[in-house]
Amino acid sequence: MARNAVKVLQDKGNTAHVLIKGTSTATINALRRVSMSEVPILAIEELGIYENNGVLFDEFLGHRLGLIPIKMDAKGYRLGDKVKFSLDATGPGTVYSSEIKFNDAVVDVLDKKILLTKLKADQRIRIEGEAVVGIGKDHAKYQPCVIGFRALPTFTINDTIDANTMQKIAASCPVKIIEVKGKKLSITQEADCTLCGACEEVGGSQNIQVDADDTGFILMMESTGALSTKEILHTACEIISTKADEFMEQIKEGL
């Protein structure tokens, strides 16, 4: 992979589009899979329910707590690390995720307004437990993001298209990335092309041809917020690199 082969096309905190050139489908898919299933994050795993006379069963409450996204310091926690938490709420009222208290200041729920349960005047829940660092391969609650990719489009444009056809081709594009500039067609944002083929249909493949590059990809990801998209990709790359090193070591030992 050449230098400058990676470009962040869009970064909105929890969502990102990243262009990666000079790689293969297998490599990009490895990055996708490791990002989702092997990058460790915190989730509530163990708990003791000391009091619960509310309407939700213990199991139901436990399940809800387990699925609450938790923000953490990616560098400070390793797989298997634990953080204690407690939740003590008395009715009447609505119990939100904001009432979960962790005993590490850098750890907290991502969204304070996740509804856990409602309690009447004489009801109370008192829970203590631990959030544990785990991976998505073991349970979906540890999956830090959803991530997909698509091939980068490539364009072959005939230089001798007549003006009328050029206008029709430009108008056919649903994402408006084809422009007539001077006497030529130009593509403004190639990464936005959805490979729908409308321009080829209208203009004819002798005039414009759109293909999928099998060495360039656009990675589209959305994080739960537990880690930033950048942290997830960095960690995934480190995991792949460690696995590759171990694999090479094993091969060398076996020869």
Ligand code: SF4
């Ligand atoms: S394939 Fe579809 S999205 Fe891509 S440039 Fe052509 S019309 Fe636009």
